Amino acid sequence: MARTKEFDPDAALQSALELFWRRGYEATSMADLVEHLGIGRASIYATFGNKHELYLKALDRYNETRDPGLLHELSQPGPALPAVRTVVRRFATEAGSSERVKGCFVTNTAAELGAHDPAATRRVEASWSHLETLLHSALIRARAQGELPADRDPLTLARMLLVLMQGLRVVGKASDDPGRVRDAAEQALRLLD
Template identity: 85%
Template sequence: MARTKEFDPDAALQSALELFWRRGYEATSIADLVEHLGIGRQSIYATFGNKHELYLKAMDRYSERRDPLLLAELSQPGPALPVVRAAVRRFASEAASPESRLNGCLVTNTAAELAPHDPAAARRVESSWEHFETLLHSALARARAQGELPEDRDPRALARMLLVLLQGIRIVGKASSDPARVRDAAEQALTLLD
């Protein structure tokens, strides 16, 4: 007879996500996960697989929670350019906040730590970036169609520039004690939308 799980796998996954997000993949050991999740090593393996599989599931959870928020933010009806500007400023503000300095962005952290040598992590990073770029492109194309963005501006190129800038802002925000760096960079980038 199979034993009933004595923990909530959904809550454990969320807890693992928070630990990986705060500490990174390499700095988080199975012993750390056992202690943080409050469940045994065998329960972790039986439910989530090894540490790498758990990390990938945590990344998926992160995207599942963040992506709908980005979609809602960037696909609001009405003028599109103010929505894009607000999203860029929000990213800069988050990157400059004390909490973000501790954690950063899980996707950006994974891009720096694992993507160069971990194909599964790299696929998730690329998927997240493609999704964000598509949302930005769609909003910027709408802005150009509505006359908010000059006709000579390329919505795809602008979306890519903003994606790269915002990922850089996440890195600099995590490492810098000067919040003006990220805010000034964001405001300078927004002048390209004028």
């Protein structure tokens, strides 16, 4: 007879996500995970696989649950540029907030593992591609509606905004000056005028 799990795998995955997000991949040991999740090493392996597999599952969870309203926000009928500006400003505000110490789990993963972990890099790229596509679509609408000058390339602008937004997260994580990220965001948004 198979034993039933004595823990909630969903809650354990969320707890692992929070630990990895706060400490990073390399600084989190299996012993840390055992202690933080409150479940045995064998149960972690049986349910999630090794530490790397658990990390990737946590990153998948983050990507699935992070900012679910972004699509809705950027695809509303009516003027598109105000929504784009709102999203960029929100990223700047979040980057300059007290939560900035954790940063963005995707951005943290890119910085820590991106150069040598193809599985993590694929997930980072998927997240960035999703955001870029949302921005690109909104900027195409903005140009079609006459909000964005006809000589502006929506794809290039979307890519610039994606890089800016990720950079805001990196700088905001280490800077004590929220004006730094706010000013950078406002300067970039002038390119949409």
